[in-house]
Amino acid sequence: xxxxxxxxxxxxxxxxxxxxxxxxxxxxxxxxxxxxxxxxxxxxxxxxxxxxxxxxxxxxxxxxxxxxxxxxxxxxxxxxxxxxxxxxxxxxxxxxxxxxxxxxxxxxxxxxxxxxxxxxxxxxxxxxxxxxxxxxxxxxxxxxxxxxxxxxxxxxxxxxxxxxxxxxxxxxxxxxxxxxxxxxxxxxxxxxxxxxxxxxxxxxxxxxxxxxxxxxxxxxxxxxxxxxxxxxxxxxxxxxxxxxxxxxxxxxxxxxxxxxxxxxxxxxxxxxxxxxxxxxxxxxxxxxxxxxxxxxxxxxxxxxxxxxxxxxxxxxxxxxxxxxxxxxxxxxxxxxxxx
Amino acid sequence: xxxxxxxxxxxxxxxxxxxxxxxxxxxxxxxxxxxxxxxxxxxxxxxxxxxxxxxxxxxxxxxxxxxxxxxxxxxxxxxxxxxxxxxxxxxxxxxxxxxxxxxxxxxxxxxxxxxxxxxxxxxxxxxxxxxxxxxxxxxxxxxxxxxxxxxxxxxxxxxxxxxxxxxxxxxxxxxxxxxxxxxxxxxxxxxxxxxxxxxxxxxxxxxxxxxxxxxxxxxxxxxxxxxxxxxxxxxxxxxxxxxxxxxxxxxxxxxxxxxxxxxxxxxxxxxxxxxxxxxxxxxxxxxxxxxxx
Numbered sequence: 266x267x268x269x270x271x272x273x274x275x276x277x278x279x280x281x282x283x284x285x286x287x288x289x290x291x292x293x294x295x296x297x298x299x300x301x302x303x304x305x306x307x308x309x310x311x312x313x314x315x316x317x318x319x320x321x322x323x324x325x326x327x328x329x330x331x332x333x334x335x336x337x338x339x340x341x342x343x344x345x346x347x348x349x350x351x352x353x354x355x356x357x358x359x360x361x362x363x364x365x366x367x368x369x370x371x372x373x374x375x376x377x378x379x380x381x382x383x384x385x386x387x388x389x390x391x392x393x394x395x396x397x398x399x400x401x402x403x404x405x406x407x408x409x410x411x412x413x414x415x416x417x418x419x420x421x422x423x424x425x426x427x428x429x430x431x432x433x434x435x436x437x438x439x440x441x442x443x444x445x446x447x448x449x450x451x452x453x454x455x456x457x458x459x460x461x462x463x464x465x466x467x468x469x470x471x472x473x474x475x476x477x478x479x480x481x482x483x484x485x486x487x488x489x490x491x492x493x494x495x496x497x498x499x500x501x502x503x504x505x506x507x508x509x510x511x512x513x514x515x516x517x518x519x520x521x522x523x524x525x526x527x528x529x530x531x532x533x534x535x536x537x538x539x540x541x542x543x544x545x546x547x548x549x550x551x552x553x554x555x556x557x558x559x560x561x562x563x564x565x566x567x568x569x570x571x572x573x574x575x576x577x578x579x580x581x582x583x584x585x586x587x588x589x590x591x592x593x594x595x596x597x598x599x600x601x602x603x604x
Numbered sequence: 605x606x607x608x609x610x611x612x613x614x615x616x617x618x619x620x621x622x623x624x625x626x627x628x629x630x631x632x633x634x635x636x637x638x639x640x641x642x643x644x645x646x647x648x649x650x651x652x653x654x655x656x657x658x659x660x661x662x663x664x665x666x667x668x669x670x671x672x673x674x675x676x677x678x679x680x681x682x683x684x685x686x687x688x689x690x691x692x693x694x695x696x697x698x699x700x701x702x703x704x705x706x707x708x709x710x711x712x713x714x715x716x717x718x719x720x721x722x723x724x725x726x727x728x729x730x731x732x733x734x735x736x737x738x739x740x741x742x743x744x745x746x747x748x749x750x751x752x753x754x755x756x757x758x759x760x761x762x763x764x765x766x767x768x769x770x771x772x773x774x775x776x777x778x779x780x781x782x783x784x785x786x787x788x789x790x791x792x793x794x795x796x797x798x799x800x801x802x803x804x805x806x807x808x809x810x811x812x813x814x815x816x817x818x819x820x821x822x823x824x825x826x827x828x829x830x831x832x833x834x835x836x837x838x839x840x841x842x843x844x845x846x847x848x849x850x851x852x853x854x855x856x857x858x859x860x861x862x863x864x865x866x867x868x869x870x871x872x873x874x875x876x877x878x879x880x881x882x883x884x885x886x887x888x889x890x891x892x893x894x895x896x897x
Contacts, residue, residue, distance in 0.1 A: 331792055364794030371786055371793075379787040381808040390804075391794045442794065 277304035284342035312497030368443040374436035378427035385423030410441035433464035505568035634884025640877035648694030657685035696845040704825035712771025720779025733769040741766035819882035
């Protein structure tokens with residue numbers, strides 16, 4: 266019934282357990298991530314969705330300990346990779362994990378590559394670092410990786426600089442660099458946000474193909490529900506630093522329980538309107554009223570209560586616990602009823 | 605209105621020109637400054653072979669002569685050939701200009717990097733640098749010369765020290781920007797070591813402004829050497845330098861102004877050429893700034 270026994274049975278490669286990442290400054294404490302738990306299974310693609318500032322990226326960066334501390338404080342919880350708690354690792358040991366076991370690709374391909382190094386050098390860097398490859402074999406690997414991410418003429422392209430690549434090609438190069446050491450886990454932090462839709466589709470297809478080839482588990486962080494629907498087996502919905510719902514992707518889209526998830530889905534534009542419908546006749550997209558609360562200080566009650574149409578007195582008083590409603594459909598809400 | 609191919613070509617201002625011409629057209633300052641500086645440097649380097657007389661031989665019978673065919677720039681109060689001394693003096697300026705900018709830049713880069721990466725060190729270093737910048741450079745250099753025995757090396761050190769704070773400030777501000785760039789974070793995310801990030805990711809991205817700054821430092825170093833020597837606190841008097849010559853010529857300027865005039869012209873031209881080169885380099889290497897100005 267509870268999550269811990271489940272994860273052991275389900276062969277989790279990465280377990281996030283009650284993670285709390287706070288930012289302390291003069292004005293007080295910002296609870297960017299406040300008690301988030303989820304598991305990443307071997308070979309799975311897990312989506313993390315939520316609007317800007319809900320703690321998605323902070324969660325991801327904490328997994329690799331890439332957030333400078335101070336100001337960040339890990340106030341509690343554990344991140345277990347193959348059973349070992351990454352939060353207990355020192356910097357030197359963390360470096361053997363980064364890029365080698367767990368890799369990350371960032372949102373903005375335009376600035377994530379160093380403008381003064383060739384693309385090939387940057388892809389080879391991972392292999393030089395972790396596998397102690399020499400210059401030549403590392404370069405060969407870089408060419409091979411560029412080929413795998415469908416860059417034409419990889420041998421010539423490896424010697425070019427990032428400004429000679431288009432946005433989509435740079436994101437491919439980033440993926441090539443991230444996968445060069447064949448990591449077990451790939452964290453993709455909004456990998457397609459900066460790209461146009463056509464390129465988005467190509468990048469997603471590429472990631473799924475490579476996942477099949479390398480057997481990598483992927484954490485897909487995004488605010489695009491379309492990307493989630495295409496790629497993820499399971500989805501975690503975050504709001505204001507907390508997990509509000511987790512379910513298999515199909516179930517989440519067909520039967521969302523949490524009012525926030527329902528709101529998100531209603532706010533997604535669809536192409537299903539009959540052709541020829543005039544703009545004025547189309548139904549207006551539903552929006553979620555209100556704003557994300559400031560995460561300063563301790564939030565009393567459910568963080569979504571101020572914007573929730575189902576909120577009752579208890580929602581403002583105490584925070585709802587995480588409940589499993591069967592089939593691994595987890596929700597944190599007092600008023601969702603049973604599925 | 606459709607343009608023919610020929611019309612379009614005619615609008616491209618470099619079309620049909622030799623590549624050298626188009627380079628000159630786009631970077632006139634760089635080319636003029638560079639050519640002038642190369643001439644100055646060649647003349648200084650070739651001084652032992654092209655100088656007609658020894659720069660230190662005194663011929664008392666021929667003192668204070670006006671410029672003539674035998675002595676192009678005349679002779680000074682001790683009968684030394686001014687032209688030969690000007691050529692030899694260029695060597696001092698050349699050595700000082702290059703070594704000061706190398707020394708100040710490399711020390712400044714080291715200190716600036718530390719300041720940019722460590723908040724603790726930053727507070728301390730930047731206060732010391734503020735303190736150094738509060739002292740006028742020439743005073744600091746004179747004070748340093750008073751502490752050290754006069755030689756070319758000590759002149760280089762005395763001029764380089766007051767230049768260091770400016771480099772530190774520049775490097776620190778560059779590091780603060782570059783270390784927040786996503787590619788630095790991406791490098792961290794693949795497990796790159798700190799010193800490797802510095803060498804491969806931060807330093808190469810800071811090189812362009814450093815080259816430009818280094819050029820301007822070397823222009824100011826040439827001037828500073830002349831100031832110091834003019835004040836008698838610089839290059840030792842037995843070595844001919846433009847500043848020394850002007851200092852010696854000062855006493856007899858009403859009799860023979862050529863002793864001050866010619867080293868002055870060479871000094872001015874050299875500093876001008878380095879500054880033009882620096883401006884040109886900045887325009888070429890950093891088109892964004894160039895367009896804004």
